[in-house]
Amino acid sequence: MDATFGVILLLISWVCALYGLVAALRGAKRANTALIESARNATIIILPLLTVALCLLIIQLGTGEFGTQYVWAVTDRSMPTYLKITATWGGQQGSLLFWAWIMAAFNAFALLRNWQREQHLMPYVVATLSGTLLFFMTLVTFWENPFAQFWQSPDQSVQIATLFGPSAVLSAISQPITNLANLPGAIGIVFDGFIPWGAPPDYGALTPLDGRGLNPLLRHPGMIIHPPMLYIGFVGFTIPFAFAIAALAAGDLTDEWIRATRRWTLVAWLFLSFGLILGGWWAYDVLGWGGYWGWDPVENAAFMPWLTGTAFLHSVMIQEKRGMLKRWNMVLIILTFLQVILGTFATRSGFVSSVHSFAQSAIGPLFFIALVVATIVSFALLAKRWDALKSDQQLDGLLSRETMFLLNNLVFVSLNVAIFLYTYWPVITEVLAESIPTVERSSVGPEVYEATTAPLFLAMLFLMGVAPLVAWKITRWKRLGSAMVYPTLAAVTLGALIYLLGARNPWALIGYMVCFLVAAVTIMEFHRGAAARVKAHDEHYASALWTLITRDRRRYGGYMIHLGVVIIALGIISIETYQVETQQALRPGQTISLNNYVLEYEQLERFTATDGRDVTQAQAVVYRNGTEIAQITPRIDFHPNGQPMSIPAKVSNLAGDDFYVLLIAWELVDFSQATFKVYYNPLINWIWGGGAVFALGIIIAAWPDFAEERRAAVQRAAKADTAHRNLAGAAGD
Amino acid sequence: MTKPIVVLAGLLLTVLALPSLVFAQDAPPDSMPTDDEVNAVAEQLYCPVCDNVPLDVCPTQACIDWREEIRVQLADGQGEDEIITWFADRYGQRVLATPEAQGIDLALYVGPPLAMLLGLGILLVALRRMAPATHNRGVGATHYDDLDPIYVSRLEHEVKEFRA
Numbered sequence: 001m002d003a004t005f006g007v008i009l010l011l012i013s014w015v016c017a018l019y020g021l022v023a024a025l026r027g028a029k030r031a032n033t034a035l036i037e038s039a040r041n042a043t044i045i046i047l048p049l050l051t052v053a054l055c056l057l058i059i060q061l062g063t064g065e066f067g068t069q070y071v072w073a074v075t076d077r078s079m080p081t082y083l084k085i086t087a088t089w090g091g092q093q094g095s096l097l098f099w100a101w102i103m104a105a106f107n108a109f110a111l112l113r114n115w116q117r118e119q120h121l122m123p124y125v126v127a128t129l130s131g132t133l134l135f136f137m138t139l140v141t142f143w144e145n146p147f148a149q150f151w152q153s154p155d156q157s158v159q160i161a162t163l164f165g166p167s168a169v170l171s172a173i174s175q176p177i178t179n180l181a182n183l184p185g186a187i188g189i190v191f192d193g194f195i196p197w198g199a200p201p202d203y204g205a206l207t208p209l210d211g212r213g214l215n216p217l218l219r220h221p222g223m224i225i226h227p228p229m230l231y232i233g234f235v236g237f238t239i240p241f242a243f244a245i246a247a248l249a250a251g252d253l254t255d256e257w258i259r260a261t262r263r264w265t266l267v268a269w270l271f272l273s274f275g276l277i278l279g280g281w282w283a284y285d286v287l288g289w290g291g292y293w294g295w296d297p298v299e300n301a302a303f304m305p306w307l308t309g310t311a312f313l314h315s316v317m318i319q320e321k322r323g324m325l326k327r328w329n330m331v332l333i334i335l336t337f338l339q340v341i342l343g344t345f346a347t348r349s350g351f352v353s354s355v356h357s358f359a360q361s362a363i364g365p366l367f368f369i370a371l372v373v374a375t376i377v378s379f380a381l382l383a384k385r386w387d388a389l390k391s392d393q394q395l396d397g398l399l400s401r402e403t404m405f406l407l408n409n410l411v412f413v414s415l416n417v418a419i420f421l422y423t424y425w426p427v428i429t430e431v432l433a434e435s436i437p438t439v440e441r442s443s444v445g446p447e448v449y450e451a452t453t454a455p456l457f458l459a460m461l462f463l464m465g466v467a468p469l470v471a472w473k474i475t476r477w478k479r480l481g482s483a484m485v486y487p488t489l490a491a492v493t494l495g496a497l498i499y500l501l502g503a504r505n506p507w508a509l510i511g512y513m514v515c516f517l518v519a520a521v522t523i524m525e526f527h528r529g530a531a532a533r534v535k536a537h538d539e540h541y542a543s544a545l546w547t548l549i550t551r552d553r554r555r556y557g558g559y560m561i562h563l564g565v566v567i568i569a570l571g572i573i574s575i576e577t578y579q580v581e582t583q584q585a586l587r588p589g590q591t592i593s594l595n596n597y598v599l600e601y602e603q604l605e606r607f608t609a610t611d612g613r614d615v616t617q618a619q620a621v622v623y624r625n626g627t628e629i630a631q632i633t634p635r636i637d638f639h640p641n642g643q644p645m646s647i648p649a650k651v652s653n654l655a656g657d658d659f660y661v662l663l664i665a666w667e668l669v670d671f672s673q674a675t676f677k678v679y680y681n682p683l684i685n686w687i688w689g690g691g692a693v694f695a696l697g698i699i700i701a702a703w704p705d706f707a708e709e710r711r712a713a714v715q716r717a718a719k720a721d722t723a724h725r726n727l728a729g730a731a732g733d
Numbered sequence: 734m735t736k737p738i739v740v741l742a743g744l745l746l747t748v749l750a751l752p753s754l755v756f757a758q759d760a761p762p763d764s765m766p767t768d769d770e771v772n773a774v775a776e777q778l779y780c781p782v783c784d785n786v787p788l789d790v791c792p793t794q795a796c797i798d799w800r801e802e803i804r805v806q807l808a809d810g811q812g813e814d815e816i817i818t819w820f821a822d823r824y825g826q827r828v829l830a831t832p833e834a835q836g837i838d839l840a841l842y843v844g845p846p847l848a849m850l851l852g853l854g855i856l857l858v859a860l861r862r863m864a865p866a867t868h869n870r871g872v873g874a875t876h877y878d879d880l881d882p883i884y885v886s887r888l889e890h891e892v893k894e895f896r897a
Contacts, residue, residue: 288790288792289787289790290790294785294787295785296785297785324863391863393890394863394864394865395860395863395864395865396865398860398864403860406856406859406860407856410849410852410853410856413852414845414848414849414852417844417845417848417849417852418844418845418848421840421841421844421845422841425841426827429837429838432837438836439836439837440825440826440827441825441826441827442826442827442829442832442837442838442841443779443785443826443827443828443829443830443832444830444832444841445777445779445787445829445830445831446787446830447830447831448830448831448832448841448842452845452846456849581769581772582768582769583767583768583769583772584767584768584769585768643792643793644792646792675768677768
């Protein structure tokens with residue numbers, strides 16, 4: 001199909017987003033309902049438009065239309081179909097279109113779902129959503145257009161242009177290719193005679209014979225699912241942000257905006273969390289360094305909005321229950337949104353690698369402007385309503401659930417501040433070094449991150465253990481103390497057991513005991529609720545537990561999330577404190593011993609895979625306690641268009657430990673020797689298992705209560721009817 | 734004629750001996766540092782080519798060369814700190830995974846704890862402001878010690894509403 005059709009769809013979508021923004025603001029100013037509805041419709045219609053555009057791109061990727069620059073950049077003829085489809089988000093332009101499509105979907109569904117209920121907020125919600133989408137549509141349409149095509153001029157130079165129109169437009173939106181060597185198949189140039197829209201007749205479309213292919217690192221299942229999860233998480237936070245901005249702009253400072261967006265926030269948080277866990281799995285499985293989290297700026301960029309988003313999810317409960325922290329909740333959701341934009345900007349512009357790559361990036365300055373505008377508008381509105389956002393209630397006691405959540409917020413924000421500083425420190429020092437001769441650009445490695453964040457994570461876990469035992473409004477210390485007795489005993493007993501089993505690292509022991517405390521408190525909360533139901537309703541225990549969870553999904557879903565965090569934390573503590581590794585060169589028949597595992601090297605082989613990879617693969621046998629348990633084949637893949645990739649081989653045990661083997665190097669001439677790096681990763685699989693429990697908890701917490709929604713709809717209808725009658729009565733009088 | 738034959742034989746012997754020569758390079762004698770000793774130093778340094786990749790796990794040729802440099806220096810009897818300082822002097826502070834706590838990099842170690850303390854201070858002030866006026870004056874607490882705090886809270890709220 002024709003790429004120009006895609007460009008036209010993007011242009012129409014861009015116009016709709018612009019119209020949505022302007023019409024919504026004008027409609028709000030003039031209280032013109034028709035204009036506001038028109039703005040809403042313009043915002044909603046972007047979804048089908050972008051759906052067609054996205055399908056068009058997928059078709060182009062699937063059918064190998066290499067005349068489209070993006071298709072050439074991320075696919076080649078040898079790639080399987082599923083990878084061609086997932087290549088949609090394998091590069092800058094496609095992922096931005098995919099991002100815009102997700103945002104259009106969120107916008108459309110949020111507007112349709114909340115239109116009747118929060119009509120007074122809607123003009124500003126539409127304006128914020130349209131404005132945000134307009135920014136991304138501007139990038140996709142004018143700067144990073146996935147439908148840009150190759151064109152060849154009479155002097156044989158090749159250009160990439162979106163619309164081959166007047167020369168002024170061409171120069172504004174195109175970029176010349178200076179290095180034709182990067183264009184495989186350039187020799188096989190074909191002219192299809194397609195000259196749209198008044199282009200100079202001597203320019204012709206150019207279709208390379210084959211594409212460059214997808215980055216080998218992105219061919220892993222984790223990386224196929226990970227980006228969409230992160231995008232949905234990122235984009236999802238736009239909805240609560242839009243409602244918060246609308247509440248500020250409309251002056252409706254009740255907690256209506258929070259109630260309207262609670263589920264949207266949970267959905268965003270679910271996907272962002274899932275995306276982070278999948279990213280860890282991908283790093284562990286593909287990057288070949290034995291770890292799951294390297295404090296890489298790209299990882300951190302996704303983690304920082306998660307931190308403020310998590311703090312927000314906790315502190316909104318205080319506003320809902322007590323009418324407090326209205327200002328703080330606004331600050332948190334604004335920070336979350338700004339960090340989404342900042343993270344996207346930092347990673348896509350290359351800003352985190354070097355400040356200079358930002359300047360060289362076409363979209364970097366645009367992101368920077370958007371960030372500044374969003375910051376100024378958000379905080380200006382917040383300042384305007386600052387006094388009106390005063391709390392309705394006062395704190396009843398220092399020892400209360402409210403205080404626990406505030407401490408939780410302090411921990412999350414402190415983590416955010418530290419990670420922010422460390423992530424951007426290389427850029428900060430690089431900028432300073434240009435004006436201060438004594439300053440040099442610095443790097444910040446995992447050790448620095450871990451030294452700062454480990455105590456904060458421990459504090460976070462401890463609060464998770466204590467907070468459920470502290471009541472809203474006020475709790476007596478004595479009462480808390482007695483509630484803590486059994487969980488503390490359980491934690492200390494299990495800690496002692498672990499000590500006897502051989503764990504001697506004091507920090508690990510403290511971490512384990514805090515985890516056990518949280519687990520004991522959480523399980524006790526489930527048990528107490530179920531036991532009360534058994535007593536009151538004479539139910540079977542399992543049935544009581546089920547009813548308990550389904551009746552109060554938010555609370556027990558939250559506890560399930562806590563259990564997931566505990567499982568993840570046990571995995572992280574174990575691998576961080578007890579991971580061991582060794583690297584050795586072996587000749588056939590020689591072995592490496594690590595803990596109770598032995599790796600025996602057999603032989604090395606080289607072959608070319610069907611997709612063109614040159615593979616060097618070692619064959620080895622793994623023994624545990626003297627018994628052969630697996631034949632493994634760690635390997636290194638040499639992709640024609642990428643860096644070598646070390647693919648590890650893993651053997652797991654029932655406890656969730658991994659024996660993780662990497663092929664590092666080999667003797668070049670006769671393969672008589674190979675070097676292996678071997679890791680023993682205790683409880684690493686608990687991280688993935690905990691992630692599944694965590695996700696289940698969020699699904700439970702976010703699952704809609706249809707009966708409750710029906711009741712609320714009936715109440716709203718009755719209220720509207722009464723208001724209508726009163727109005728009619730007043731008019732009759 | 735003799736000379737070319739000698740050269741040819743020499744070349745042939747060299748080619749035949751190549752595997753063992755390569756092997757001799759790859760398998761260091763006992764006195765040579767092990768890979769684990771090299772990696773223990775390398776993990777404290779950053780790759781000179783790729784951003785944010787520790788030297789011990791980076792597969793690029795530049796990093797392979799750096800690791801060999803570490804091996805040579807270890808074999809020469811240099812200590813870990815000396816080698817790290819050598820790299821930092823030669824290539825700049827950016828190669829250090831853990832920057833020294835001096836100069837501007839001191840902010841990395843002082844900044845987050847200070848921010849945390851500042852946050853704690855703000856939180857305490859906020860808690861004090863959010864607390865009822867009686868608590869602020871330190872009077873109510875002693876008065877109501879024997880009463881149920883929830884009851885006291887509700888009473889205070891109702892009195893406040895009544896006054897309003």
